[in-house]
Amino acid sequence: MENALREHRERHGLSQRELAERLDVTRQTVNAVEGDRYDPSVELVFKLAAFFEVSVEELFTPAVDLDATVSDLD
DSSP, X not given: OEEOHHHHHHHTTOOHHXXXXXXXXXXXXXXXXXXXXXXXXXXXXXXXXXXHTSOHHHHEEOOOOHHHHHHHHX
């Protein structure tokens, strides 16, 4: 899943640690989500969207392999 978490966090002038504390998660969780190494829980996705006052779709977009999707239709 691709995300714009880093951009929103930096736009709000927050460090990973500060964001983690406000959301009651670890800094490592924030780092992993930003680096696309961890897909957050649905609960965390909604917490992030609410915190930044944006839609879930503005923060997260599914990584879709269009070639695989088209070939599945054949």
